Amino acid sequence: MFQKSTAYTFLVLAAILSVLLVIFRPVPQFNYDFETFFPHQDEDLDFYQNFKSQFENDNDYLLVALGNDTGELLSANFLTKANSIHADVQKLEKVDTVISILNLEQPIIGIFGLRTRKVLDWSDEKSLLKTSSNLDQYRSQLISKDGKSLLLWIKNEQNISKSAGDSLYSSIKAVFKNHEIQPVAIAGKIQTQGDFIKLMQDEFGLFFAGSILLMLFLLVVIFRTWWGVIIPLLVLIIGVAWAFGLLIYLGKPLDLMSIMQPTIFMIVGLSALIHFFTHLIKKLKEAEEKDAAIRAVFKDLVVPVWLTILTTSLGFISLYFTTIPALQDFGWTTGLGVLVMFFAVVMVAPGLLYLFPIKVSAASQKSEKPSILLKVFSWQLKHRKWLRLSFLGITLLCFALGSTLKINGYLLDNLPLDHPIQQDFEYFDEQFGGSNPLEIYLSAGDGAKSLLDFEVLVEIDKVEAKIHELFGEGEAISPLTLVKSINQAQNQGNPQAFTMPSRGQRQRMNRWLEKGLEKADPKVISEDLKSGRISARAPDLGSLKMTELREALNEFVQEEVNADLLQVRWTGTAYLIDKGHKSVTMQMAKGLSIAFLLVAVIAGFLFRSWRISFLVLIPNFIPLIWMLGLMYLLGIEFKLTTAILFTVAFGIAVDDSIHFMSRLKQELMLGKNLIYALKRTFLETGKAIVLTTIVLTAGFGILIFSQFGVTHFTGLLISASMIFALLADLILLPLLLLPLKKMWEQKFKKP
Template sequence: MNRFLGFGKIGICIFLILGILSAFALHQLKFSFDFSQFFPEGDEDLLFYQEFSKEFGTDDNFLLIAVVSDSSVFEKDFLKRFHQLSLDAKKIPFVSDSQSLTTLSYPLKTSFGYTKLPVIHINDVSRYKTDWAKIREDGLFLNTLIDSEATSLVLALETDDALDYAQSVELLGALRKSLDNNHLNDYHLLGRTYFYEALVQMQKQELITTSIASSLLVILILIFIYRKPIVVLIATSSIIVALLLFLGLLSVLGKELNAMAAFYPILMLIVGTSDVVHIMDHYLGKLISGDTKTNAMINTLRTVGASTLLTSVTTAVGFASLLTSKSSSIADFGVNSALGVLVAYGTVIVLTTSLLLTTKKQYLLSKKRDLKKWDAYLLSVNRFTMLRPKLILIGSAIFIGICIWGAFQVNTNYQFKESLPEGSKIASDFDFFQKKYAGFRPLEIAVITKENHKVTDFEVVREIDKIEKELDKIDAIQNVRSVTLFYKSLHMANNLNKVAYFTLPKTRTTFDTYNTEIKKLARKRLAKYINNTKTKARIKTSVLDIGTDSLATVYKNLNEFIATNTNTAIVDFKLTGKGLLLDKNAFYIRDSLIEGLILATIIIGILMVFLFRNLKLLFISILPNIVPLLFAAALLGFLQIPLEASISVVFAIVFGIAVDDTIHFLSNYKIHIGNGVTREKALEETFKKTGRALVITTLLLFFGFLVLLFSVHKPSVTIGLLISITLLTALIFDLLLIPVLLRKLT
């Protein structure tokens, strides 16, 4: 006994020190949000984009500021303040270029050469009406730099590539100061830096909220279960220390937390509590039966410790199955979660047992610990499975059939706005640009010439123009820009700035003349669209957020048009850009999800074989855990919830956690069978010994994941509901289907 006490005190000291060190390391936790986290790694389109962006830069290095006027933007005072903002913006850190209607002008060819005509004559109120009529007539800036009702103007900033979080915050801070200095208080923002700032703030808020909510939930449930303050304190201390150690470990390893970081506290607290409940229930039960603390702990570690280890391993395997995902953020979540589960197990086994060993018996046991009601309820469930096996089997078969039908209804028509915090400023800003302007999603078409052709050749530019005309026909695609803009603008400038001449010149001679003039007038701006060797160019567009499946149809039609209507002997066109890669990731989700779950099933199956050494028990253990996965898929299908990257983790979480109850149930059953009792007696004892812990832990998981209902992140709300409902379904199948299968197959 003294040896056990010594071990317990050492264990407490070690974890106390580790907990303190972890708490100090928390301030070093890193948060990030980068769209590239969701790109399908190794994909040929990603490799192409990475090479293409080396010459042209990324396609999301922009920040749009839409400033709203009280009535019309064509008011002198408003235009002056907005123009000053446009000038000030050039001095903002990490801004490389800026454009707005107050800084742009039309070129006009005169007998003395080219001159510039302001798009808006700021200081001449009498020309505002004419300026607005011209803007509407040519349509060049409509819904890109000014909305169709002239109630807002956009300042478009080009930022440095790949700004980190600190740089994004610095840029936005300087911008907001400039907006305030110019008394422009009604504005909307859109761009990568803005998303970075807002979504990292959301991650931090979610992590704090879920940590506090989960902790309170765990404490309340433990109080309800055990009543004794010291027992609740021991359990809570172990679980919170496990969470601290996990977050501290992530900090030390330099791991960056992404949008799914809010799940970590829930997983750690809920999974850790599950282990605590199983160990605590068995240990206290042994103390009640009269065992000494030493014998009770030895028996607990032998009986529950092994099954708890296996459940932790299987849960970790379930999370590790996410490594098959082509998205680095999903794969990282899987690895981190698997690590967290093992940290929770190690903490619970060592710290919980140490605290229990060093606590006097009388402080642990409640004077009124009546388990007869639990036994009565659980044994009535067992009797139902014995009396109604056909009903359970038929009902299960029908349920599985409905789930399979629902799973085939799953779609991937995910919209980006669903990932934005509900009711937030960034969500309302996103909606504003969706309705008033060309949206956020960037789409580029790479232009690659063949043989000795250049992108500035007459024939090649005409091929580019074909693509642009096709893009203009697609409602979801707006703000099309390419090298043709320079030729069309000069052609219009050479024809009294008439909109009818905003076309490519019809003759090669005129075109070659414009080529010479563009080199003099717009060399710097032209470089944004063509590379140094003039063998590559880009067509830039913006795409509305209409859903990934809908956009897939748009991309398919575009590729078909390119294949059948362009001269592939002189030039190739290829769709590229971050928006395309994000959309493409959705189509990898199903495949990687199935691959991961198959791999996890095989690994867990192997573990089950070693544990049970019985193929029939292997089948019995796997079947009830496949059903909740089908049910989760069916819910997505019937409720028409699009399957996307973050929601795909539901299946790994459900599979990894649901199998725990099955292992505890079958392990206990096998122990009783090994003691020589009959099958019916073994089932009765299993229901009495493990049923209470299974129900409690499942209810804990159910309410624990419902904490996500308080999330401002819509996918997290969906995930919380799906996991809660499917884990409850898993418990029902464990308690109803497993006994029937044991009677039929063993």
């Protein structure tokens, strides 16, 4: 397969394929949809889909806080300008409704019927003074707690597309610019998606360029020959181009997780090339003829390298068996890209090596002194007992520390704390009761005719009071809100009457409820009046705290709410995301179990021994435990985006074990005893393992500089796990093999 003629044929095919990729260049599409982090095949997700069809999405809105930089918030000039903004935004094509204190009208029920009056009237100074004195009812809802900004709640078209959302957000910003008002803060889906994707595009290009520069630097340091730099760099660029070209042609948009893929593809490809090139240089130093050396190196190493690439790919692909679509997509696309990189290496590298004149300088052919690796090997044989106990002690300590880690994730925890988006969301959390949507589904029990029955409203009032107690003072809208509004209207608009009515007051408002239901926006009750919702906002307290509060509300409902009158169930996007974080242990266990099984099968097939395949897993399980200890020391919590790293780290770390064991098998098959075979394996393969670890650590290390939390933690934790894996493979693995000396020598004894 690796004869010169065959290699040239593959090289020509690779060149044709690359030219076609340039001519028919695929156009990448960037996308960010946080709903891909919902756990699919889940009854709560199915319930939410039905909920949306009955009511509406709970996140199709934009929050805008407007403040007066030049004076008081409640000044006639500012309110007139803000009202113009309100009207212009309402006219935009994809805007459904705009709600603010500026257009809010209070219904008044008198002896002459129903009339309305403006909650805030600034037509003259007297009206402004009179109406502004009654605005405490709307604090933390439509007016900030500190009274320095007012809220525009912009409800956009349901299920708005990414492109339409970008266009709408640009139009809204243009309205602000035309009126020369800069919002104090903006938060919402169409804003966050657009800003996320812009940041993703910037980081994708930055890390792609950074990865190329890093690979160039590492190649210069490692090989120090022009051909040892140019050939691998060409192979890596071609491999990455093929991988992304294939993924884009398959219709896969680039998302938040895709930022890491150029770096992953390059360092996996370079790791494979290092194994080929270090062995090639060794043969050339031994004065072996160039063509024969190339042919022998690729023939001997293609199977071990293929197995390491396969295990890395399977480590990523195992994420497909989780229930989170974002992880599934990242898993199969990265796994496929890694395989494409391998085929680029074997199709392009041999042909280029045959094509270019390569040689090893005379200086490099001088006899070498005993290597550091030889000293390390001798040292670890002398201290084998102490080393085994050290590994055991550190592992147990890390496991104990890691077992105390909490599962906790935030809606925007992929962004740094000082990012403008984070600051805007924090402003709404502090001043308007929250930016995180809360949705609770209500249904009438068997003992009630509708949610508007007086007895049912009493139960809803209990639930709302508990929500305010647990989650703060954010606005809550429900069927009870409509009843309270009519009760206030029946009392001449008195803010003190915005409360749960008495039984008699409730009976007198039936005729007005029908009219109120027709105009209710957002929709809070079904047409048959048997189901509804409590829609509120709360600060993003993290999945751990939110789960505790939700459980507290559930306990309150079970103990204090009459289930025969009212049924309560949590739903909504925030609930589903928090549930995704909560399922992190199951997701990680599922991914790791599949990865362990696949690697065990490969190792068992390679060495024809399940005992050996078990030993191969031990030094690759230890880095994962040590990662737990590192997370504890650094204060990194479990969440979806950190849990997947254990599967990824295992898939990459196992490569060195397979290289080590493959070489050991070759040495034993030559009839050498185990200790001598271990020594030769340690010296020959150890150098390549050290070099690949340096490449992997540096390659993933560059991701530490990302602003996205998932990318930053991937760089930090995977880099650390590669160092842990190096120690386990070169220090612990040989010591685990020594007690099986008789079994090894008997198994590979020459006839």
